[in-house]
Amino acid sequence: MKNKKAVILLSGGLDSATTLAIAKSRNFDCYALSFRYGQRHETEISHAEKVADFLSVIDHRILDIDLAAFGGSSLTDKSMKVSKDRTNIGKGPIPLTYVPARNIIFLSYALAWAEVLGAFDIFIGVNAADYSGYPDCRPEFIEAFEKAANLATAAAVENKGTFKINTPIIEMTKAQIIKTGTALGFDYSLTHSCYDPDEAGRSCGHCDSCKLRLKGFAQANLKDPIEYQK
């Protein structure tokens, strides 16, 4: 029997890499989609390539999209400083690293590619640990997007299938994510999480993303294989 196809959003980080490993373990033919979106950490993309390679995807597309054109996030706006400390984030629960409408844009592109491929499964590595900070990581958003996707597309209207947005790690802790990927044979040295790496690409160890990652490895009783700045 022919495998079903899936489009997987891949950032080069730990969550999306694990999500791709899970999609592969479910026997999907995997098509990975990454974005260059004016983020300061372009090193993400080279990690996405390594991960896609390691997990033998059928195709990996990297799209240039111009989220920086609108500003509004410390990840894309060079005039804003990346927060390295949660106590510095300031008023309200939304971190400065939030990129306006990012996941809805990423999922829309994934949907476009899925429709052209004849795929009905899209995988995204949103995770509970991000709920409080990032509204577009919540299950209710994912469900609402799935509904819109099934109304937006010719494939759905012609009854060729129903799009499903798969979120296999949404309820996992970081430790569970790391244990799951490790059990599937994934090599986390290929991933990258830091918001603020140095010129050699080494992680800072102090930003929110590094802290979350290091805590995850500690709780999983595993050693993080990537290199940190001294």
Added chain:
Amino acid sequence: MKNKKAVILLSGGLDSATTLAIAKSRNFDCYALSFRYGQRHETEISHAEKVADFLSVIDHRILDIDLAAFGGSSLTDKSMKVSKDRTNIGKGPIPLTYVPARNIIFLSYALAWAEVLGAFDIFIGVNAADYSGYPDCRPEFIEAFEKAANLATAAAVENKGTFKINTPIIEMTKAQIIKTGTALGFDYSLTHSCYDPDEAGRSCGHCDSCKLRLKGFAQANLKDPIEYQK
């Protein structure tokens, strides 16, 4: 009192230009958003600029987005021929000019910009005449997207407001659209509809889009001010 801001999707065609004229007539400060998406009719963009100028928008952004990377539409895929005749469209109700997931991508970008601007109104010129052909022009899709938008964004989570996707021409016939814009003082010579213009930018008069436009002007008892190929 300060005017509210709105983001208006603007293609350079008749529908979106009228939609912008309506937003302006409702006293919004208008921010127009256009896309270069690998379409063959790049001349659209220059018309969008003229329309934005004529209607004195506060800002007009033109984003390059790579929908052609996925293929699947005669509008972005140079290997597919644009249909000039509805009887040639082939099997099923979806025209070859359908671009996979286009409106969901466009609306997602509009949402990103709106969030950065502090705008809660987005205008899109979807229209009933397109329902049968383009699934992402239907009111049920627009409603589903609006729901997803209000779950996706920090602005909505922080109770700063509720996003509204405005579709002022959705129930209008082409004739009604043209009459409405004309009554608002809009100059349709600035717009462009043809899928297949010649090198001088003149419309073919035979493609679906030209036919729909010409029929609209005829039914409105108005003369189409643009130039057609002999």
